[in-house]
Amino acid sequence: MDITDPVSVNNLEDAHELMYDLGWTDGLPVIPPTTKLVNAVLEHLNRDPQEIIGIVPPKNRIASIEKIAINCVMAGCKPQHVPVVIAALEGLLEDSFNLNGVQATTNCVAPLTIVSGPIVDELNFNYGDNVFGGGSRSSAVVGRAVRLILWNLGGGYPGEIDRATIGHPGKYTFCIAEDPHNNPWESIHEEMGFSKDTSCASVFACEAPHHIATGSGYILSATDILKVIADSTATAGSSTMNGGGQILLVIGPMTAQKLSSEGYNKERIRKELAQLAVKPVGLMKSNQFLNPGHPFHWASIVDANDDKAMVPALREPEKLLIAVAGGWGSGSGFCAVTHGWMEAGGHLQTREIKNP
Amino acid sequence: MSEIILHSPIGKESYFDPDITPISTPRGGKVAFLFNGHVSVLPFWNNLESQIKSVLEPTETMQIVKPNTFAPASSEAIESLSSADLAIVGVCA
Numbered sequence: 388m389d390i391t392d393p394v395s396v397n398n399l400e401d402a403h404e405l406m407y408d409l410g411w412t413d414g415l416p417v418i419p420p421t422t423k424l425v426n427a428v429l430e431h432l433n434r435d436p437q438e439i440i441g442i443v444p445p446k447n448r449i450a451s452i453e454k455i456a457i458n459c460v461m462a463g464c465k466p467q468h469v470p471v472v473i474a475a476l477e478g479l480l481e482d483s484f485n486l487n488g489v490q491a492t493t494n495c496v497a498p499l500t501i502v503s504g505p506i507v508d509e510l511n512f513n514y515g516d517n518v519f520g521g522g523s524r525s526s527a528v529v530g531r532a533v534r535l536i537l538w539n540l541g542g543g544y545p546g547e548i549d550r551a552t553i554g555h556p557g558k559y560t561f562c563i564a565e566d567p568h569n570n571p572w573e574s575i576h577e578e579m580g581f582s583k584d585t586s587c588a589s590v591f592a593c594e595a596p597h598h599i600a601t602g603s604g605y606i607l608s609a610t611d612i613l614k615v616i617a618d619s620t621a622t623a624g625s626s627t628m629n630g631g632g633q634i635l636l637v638i639g640p641m642t643a644q645k646l647s648s649e650g651y652n653k654e655r656i657r658k659e660l661a662q663l664a665v666k667p668v669g670l671m672k673s674n675q676f677l678n679p680g681h682p683f684h685w686a687s688i689v690d691a692n693d694d695k696a697m698v699p700a701l702r703e704p705e706k707l708l709i710a711v712a713g714g715w716g717s718g719s720g721f722c723a724v725t726h727g728w729m730e731a732g733g734h735l736q737t738r739e740i741k742n743p
Numbered sequence: 744m745s746e747i748i749l750h751s752p753i754g755k756e757s758y759f760d761p762d763i764t765p766i767s768t769p770r771g772g773k774v775a776f777l778f779n780g781h782v783s784v785l786p787f788w789n790n791l792e793s794q795i796k797s798v799l800e801p802t803e804t805m806q807i808v809k810p811n812t813f814a815p816a817s818s819e820a821i822e823s824l825s826s827a828d829l830a831i832v833g834v835c836a
Contacts, residue, residue: 390751390753391751391753391754391755392751393748393749393750393751394748394749394751395746395747395748395749396746396747396749397746397747398747399747402747402749405749406749409751411751411752411753419747419749420749420750420752421747421748421749421750422748422750425750442757443754446756447756447757447758448753448754448755448756448757449754449755449756449757450754451754453750454752454753454754457750457751457752458752461752493812535752539752539753539754540752540753540754675811678810678811678814678815680814680815681814681815682815
């Protein structure tokens with residue numbers, strides 16, 4: 388039997404077990420991709436099922452519209468979710484994203500999908516409370532569909548081509564939305580050149596989010612908020628601290644409003660955090676993760692013989708990605724930071740979501 | 744109950760351009776290995792070297808071992824690979 392061909396079963400109970408036996412899922416249960424469900428997606432998309440979106444590394448399997456639809460059905464997508472998944476996949480397949488490396492690295496990173504624009508409200512993506520957690524079908528199934536595509540088309544099987552030693556829970560599903568109502572600044576897709584009224588999916592390969600309690604509801608100074616965020620961002624063991632690359636800062640709406648009220652825009656936040664998020668050379672030399680001769684190593688920009696010199700977590704201010712998302716909470720002003728995969732790849736890509 | 748058809752989520756593999764010419768197999772020549780010598784991957788490289796020796800029966804082998812994944816080999820080491828008929832270079836881990 389060709390593993391790309393359909394199979395038949397006599398009942399749903401057998402279907403679930405067979406899908407596990409065939410390796411179609413990474414451990415979580417999936418929706419049986421029946422003809423009726425797959426056809427519903429294909430009819431909605433109104434595209435040639437054999438149209439090829441790209442080749443998904445490292446297994447280099449062909450991502451046709453039909454195969455994407457099947458994986459989306461298994462993830463629990465409704466037909467209207469699928470254009471979001473396709474946009475995310477287009478970003479992942481950009482050469483400079485280096486999906487081959489992201490899928491195969493020993494690092495823990497996983498592609499995060501960030502949805503922004505009018506579709507956030509139209510499909511009820513979660514941009515508020517528990518934004519990285521559960522609660523929204525759209526966020527859950529789009530992230531899940533991306534993962535199943537990376538699994539079934541990319542062949543990113545742990546212990547085989549996926550060499551991640553630790554990994555993180557975002558490898559099951561990893562999708563958030565930007566807050567379209569409480570963001571005092573431009574959203575990511577606007578920064579990438581799209582209009583505010585365009586719906587987009589952005590992808591960024593990153594670690595699990597690290598929670599930051601800024602206390603922004605109780606304190607007066609934006610400088611204090613940034614000091615706390617900076618200290619939580621610059622950690623001696625992070626890959627980006629050692630090897631550069633992008634970092635995503637998710638700012639809760641309370642903290643965003645606070646910073647904005649004190650005259651901060653994204654550019655100013657980036658500039659100040661680039662100066663504040665540092666660790667001394669004396670400490671960073673304790674970390675032998677990268678050899679000093681490696682092109683990503685911090686020694687290429689800081690004097691490694693000066694123990695008091697500071698190594699920046701952000702090699703340039705522009706390496707900081709900023710999204711406004713999360714709940715209002717109490718006065719704790721929660722935010723989150725997640726580091727990327729050094730300069731190796733997984734860098735932000737944004738694509739328009741094209742509805743049929 | 745009628746049977747249920749499940750559509751496979753697995754795609755066909757895309758193969759490389761058939762116009763790419765495979766390298767010839769240099770039997771009896773000099774084979775060089777450049778790889779990450781971290782303890783976690785030594786079994787892999789030792790096994791690969793053993794397999795290649797059994798297949799190619801090289802007259803001479805050369806090993807260049809890097810201390811870890813992210814330690815670049817020196818330019819002299821890379822230059823020395825040119826003396827081999829076949830150089831097998833490990834990328835990343």
